[in-house]
Amino acid sequence: MSYSADKKGTIQYSQPGLSEDLGTSLAIFEEIFTDDVTFQLREFSCRSDNRVRCATLYLDGMISSRIINEDIIQPITLAHLENTSGLFQTILTSVIVGGEITQESDMDSIIKALLYGDTILLVHGFAQAIVVGSKGFTVRSISEPDDEKSLRGPREGFTESVMMNASMVRRKLQTSDLKFKSRTFGTRSNTRAFICYLDSLVDKGILAELETRLDRICIDGALDINYIQEHIKDSPRSIFKTCGNTEKPDVVAAKLLEGRVAIILDGTPIVLTVPYLFIENLQVTDDYYTNFYYGNIGRILRILGFFITISAPAVYVSLVSFHPEMIPTGLMLSIAAANSKVPFPTVVECMGMLAVFEILRETGIRTPNKIGSALSIVGALIVGQAAVEARIVSAPVVIIISLTGITGLMVPRMSGAVIFLRFALIAAAACLGFYGYFLALIALFFYITGLESFGVDYSSQLFSYNPAHLKDIYLRPSMSRMNTRPLTFNNDVER
Amino acid sequence: MFKKWISVILSLACALSLSACWDHTEITSMLIVAGIGLDVDDSGKIYHAVVEVINVEEEGGENITAKLVEGSGSSIYAAIQDAMVMTGGTLYTNHCKVVVIGDKLARQGIDGVIDLVLRSPNLRKTLGVLVAKDATARSILTQKTVKNDIVSFELSKMLTSNEVTLNNTRTTGIYQLHEAFISVCPSAVASVVSVKENNGERVLYIEGLSVFWDQRCVGYLDGSRSGAYNLASHTVNTGSIILLDPALSAQPFGVNILQSKAGYTPYIQGDRLVMQVDIQVDATLQGGALLQVDLSDKNAVNQLEISLERKLEADVKNLISHVQSEYGADIFNFYKEFENRYRREWEGLSQDWQSHFKNLEVEVTADVVMGGSGLIENYAPHGEAANALP
Numbered sequence: 001m002s003y004s005a006d007k008k009g010t011i012q013y014s015q016p017g018l019s020e021d022l023g024t025s026l027a028i029f030e031e032i033f034t035d036d037v038t039f040q041l042r043e044f045s046c047r048s049d050n051r052v053r054c055a056t057l058y059l060d061g062m063i064s065s066r067i068i069n070e071d072i073i074q075p076i077t078l079a080h081l082e083n084t085s086g087l088f089q090t091i092l093t094s095v096i097v098g099g100e101i102t103q104e105s106d107m108d109s110i111i112k113a114l115l116y117g118d119t120i121l122l123v124h125g126f127a128q129a130i131v132v133g134s135k136g137f138t139v140r141s142i143s144e145p146d147d148e149k150s151l152r153g154p155r156e157g158f159t160e161s162v163m164m165n166a167s168m169v170r171r172k173l174q175t176s177d178l179k180f181k182s183r184t185f186g187t188r189s190n191t192r193a194f195i196c197y198l199d200s201l202v203d204k205g206i207l208a209e210l211e212t213r214l215d216r217i218c219i220d221g222a223l224d225i226n227y228i229q230e231h232i233k234d235s236p237r238s239i240f241k242t243c244g245n246t247e248k249p250d251v252v253a254a255k256l257l258e259g260r261v262a263i264i265l266d267g268t269p270i271v272l273t274v275p276y277l278f279i280e281n282l283q284v285t286d287d288y289y290t291n292f293y294y295g296n297i298g299r300i301l302r303i304l305g306f307f308i309t310i311s312a313p314a315v316y317v318s319l320v321s322f323h324p325e326m327i328p329t330g331l332m333l334s335i336a337a338a339n340s341k342v343p344f345p346t347v348v349e350c351m352g353m354l355a356v357f358e359i360l361r362e363t364g365i366r367t368p369n370k371i372g373s374a375l376s377i378v379g380a381l382i383v384g385q386a387a388v389e390a391r392i393v394s395a396p397v398v399i400i401i402s403l404t405g406i407t408g409l410m411v412p413r414m415s416g417a418v419i420f421l422r423f424a425l426i427a428a429a430a431c432l433g434f435y436g437y438f439l440a441l442i443a444l445f446f447y448i449t450g451l452e453s454f455g456v457d458y459s460s461q462l463f464s465y466n467p468a469h470l471k472d473i474y475l476r477p478s479m480s481r482m483n484t485r486p487l488t489f490n491n492d493v494e495r
Numbered sequence: 496m497f498k499k500w501i502s503v504i505l506s507l508a509c510a511l512s513l514s515a516c517w518d519h520t521e522i523t524s525m526l527i528v529a530g531i532g533l534d535v536d537d538s539g540k541i542y543h544a545v546v547e548v549i550n551v552e553e554e555g556g557e558n559i560t561a562k563l564v565e566g567s568g569s570s571i572y573a574a575i576q577d578a579m580v581m582t583g584g585t586l587y588t589n590h591c592k593v594v595v596i597g598d599k600l601a602r603q604g605i606d607g608v609i610d611l612v613l614r615s616p617n618l619r620k621t622l623g624v625l626v627a628k629d630a631t632a633r634s635i636l637t638q639k640t641v642k643n644d645i646v647s648f649e650l651s652k653m654l655t656s657n658e659v660t661l662n663n664t665r666t667t668g669i670y671q672l673h674e675a676f677i678s679v680c681p682s683a684v685a686s687v688v689s690v691k692e693n694n695g696e697r698v699l700y701i702e703g704l705s706v707f708w709d710q711r712c713v714g715y716l717d718g719s720r721s722g723a724y725n726l727a728s729h730t731v732n733t734g735s736i737i738l739l740d741p742a743l744s745a746q747p748f749g750v751n752i753l754q755s756k757a758g759y760t761p762y763i764q765g766d767r768l769v770m771q772v773d774i775q776v777d778a779t780l781q782g783g784a785l786l787q788v789d790l791s792d793k794n795a796v797n798q799l800e801i802s803l804e805r806k807l808e809a810d811v812k813n814l815i816s817h818v819q820s821e822y823g824a825d826i827f828n829f830y831k832e833f834e835n836r837y838r839r840e841w842e843g844l845s846q847d848w849q850s851h852f853k854n855l856e857v858e859v860t861a862d863v864v865m866g867g868s869g870l871i872e873n874y875a876p877h878g879e880a881a882n883a884l885p
Contacts, residue, residue, distance in 0.1 A: 320522045324589065336551040
């Protein structure tokens with residue numbers, strides 16, 4: 001065997017380079033790609049001198065056949081070439097048409113290029129290969145991401161192509177200060193990724209820390225950015241995300257302008273940004289693309305929405321089960337009347353309804369669009385009406401859970417954390433009423449303030465007496481006053 | 496790590512053991528009490544409690560009604576306990592709005608009622624007190640109401656609205672009665688509820704005040720005297736006064752009080768104790784007052800103001816002398832003024848304030864400012880004059 005692979009997927013080639021004999025070199029490749037029908041090999045020779053023998057190697061489906069035919073094979077076969085010692089350089093510089101051509105002799109690099117859709121051109125008599133960029137695989141066209149729709153602003157979203165994604169960021173920030181460092185993740189997937197940052201703004205310490213963490217990753221495949229994210233996030237078991245995800249190039253550009261670092265991984269439209277702070281969960285692009293009065297209303301509503309979605313069921317349980325004296329009499333009578341024939345305690349009602357809501361939500365995500373509307377009708381009828389009429393749950397609980405669910409949609413970046421917090425706060429409220437609820441809320445507060453993202457406090461700038469810190473935290477000031485970058489991890493303050 | 500967990504466990508242990516108000520009660524397992532009525536029988540030894548509980552288990556839950564749970568015992572607490580036996584001991588009194596005290600019990604003494612409320616962890620200390628004039632509390636709580644199916648809630652709303660809009664009564668909470676009764680001068684007032692005929696139906700009526708001395712009801716003030724009491728003793732933002740002054744109008748006419756403030760100035764001149772009561776009133780004419788004078792004339796307005804001042808002075812003076820002679824209860828808290836201003840003399844006065852109060856000389860001065868009247872000199876024509884217009 002000319003190569004061996006260990007269990008981790010690391011491949012060692014017995015032949016460190018190519019042979020001058022074309023047949024021998026081809027035999028190496030044929031052996032490496034045994035039982036791979038996508039591997040294509042074509043030998044051909046020059047019309048003027050049949051001693052000039054060449055071969056193209058590529059993987060079917062990964063290349064553009066037009067490039068191979070018109071830019072490689074056709075020019076070589078038709079050219080007047082002589083089998084001399086300068087033949088390789090002549091082909092490299094004067095014969096092949098194409099913009100992306102490199103000379104390569106390392107076996108590992110040649111194989112990686114071949115696997116990524118490049119075409120390898122071998123010339124008899126030379127132990128080197130010409131790598132011709134011929135990527136021709138189909139990628140999804142640019143579209144607006146469903147999860148990050150905005151009222152105004154750019155509509156484009158990342159695709160699964162790392163190069164296309166990098167180009168989208170490049171179009172936003174047309175400066176040589178924008179750097180793209182290449183990396184490969186996955187010993188078997190060999191997924192390419194770019195570490196992207198603005199050199200003059202990035203905190204070098206954070207960048208070094210990121211690279212150190214990335215170096216430690218040892219996985220055989222990286223199919224989505226989450227494979228990377230979970231390896232590099234600060235508190236791996238934290239319910240909160242300490243790395244940002246976005247599908248929008250404009251968001252990445254904005255974060256790079258604040259000195260953050262982005263990781264673009266091939267094969268996924270999600271781009272990772274670090275460091276990531278708590279308040280970023282509550283910021284959306286419309287805050288900046290619409291009038292700041294309107295944008296701030298939205299932000300305030302999202303902040304309130306976060307508290308409502310984690311607290312509403314817990315507060316309801318506390319009020320109804322422990323502190324009914326705090327409810328206005330009329331409202332309490334309505335709640336008591338609605339609860340009168342329901343056989344379950346309030347906490348069981350709330351937990352049950354939340355579980356049903358989560359089931360419906362998960363089902364909605366997995367359901368084909370065609371039956372999605374039918375599902376929502378069934379869900380609404382069964383949960384909203386039939387359950388109340390059958391006295392299995394009370395109407396106020398349905399209202400509270402609906403409010404919880406609706407406000408949960410306002411903070412999609414914390415959807416996982418929110419689900420966990422809802423149940424945790426209900427459990428605390430069910431044990432000790434408001435006393436337990438506030439204990440749990442204080443614990444949550446401590447927990448958030450204890451988190452870090454790449455050395456930066458996760459809650460940084462949330463609690464500060466310095467107005468400059470609070471800028472763009474709870475309220476977004478007008479653009480003319482947004483003249484400083486976040487102070488926490490950036491030395492370059494002026495924008 | 497070990498220390499961290501120990502500190503967490505210790506913190507939780509402290510927090511949980513200090514949770515004194517931990518009290519899990521499902522809303523559906525409670526009988527919500529709207530009001531409590533308390534009576535005593537003719538012997539004065541057997542107490543009777545009527546508890547109005549809300550029935551929320553009506554089909555559909557829309558028409559919330561009330562039920563009465565009754566009990567008797569040798570004490571007020573025992574009577575309430577007796578009523579609780581019928582309900583399985585799940586009476587929830589946090590939303591109790593009023594306590595109605597029967598006439599006999601009020602005259603016998605309400606110390607038991609105050610004790611009951613103050614000791615209860617659930618009953619609110621702001622609970623409104625109503626005294627059933629010449630009636631039992633039971634007869635009040637069993638009375639048919641006009642608007643609300645729950646009598647106690649109707650009484651609570653009437654109490655607030657009558658004080659705010661009519662100025663013919665005054666809401667007194669249990670805690671206010673308690674504070675008054677433990678003072679040097681144990682006198683207080685509480686609202687009065689009674690039953691009156693209206694269009695052939697007997698309806699509940701809240702008007703007037705009951706006067707308490709040393710925890711016992713010693714008499715009642717009617718609606719107009721209650722209004723005068725409010726003017727003489729509190730800041731009032733509402734109320735109306737009917738004036739009859741032939742110089743101004745052949746018919747009685749009404750004046751609305753917009754705001755009033757009372758101030759006391761005590762004097763001791765030799766053996767004489769004098770209390771100067773100053774009342775400042777902002778008022779306006781009620782609609783429909785047809786006066787014979789031109790209100791755009793400043794003198795006419797002055798005349799109106801003087802007329803109202805005389806009326807107010809007479810009413811308040813009459814009230815105070817009535818309370819002095821009939822009840823001897825310093826419900827105006829005049830004693831506090833003497834206590835504050837004449838601290839040395841107060842030591843002697845406090846020994847027998849009731850008799851000093853009875854002999855107190857009171858001077859009343861009212862200062863009325865009429866506003867919002869007579870700004871338009873040329874009235875819009877009406878009646879025949881309006882018909883004669885082209």
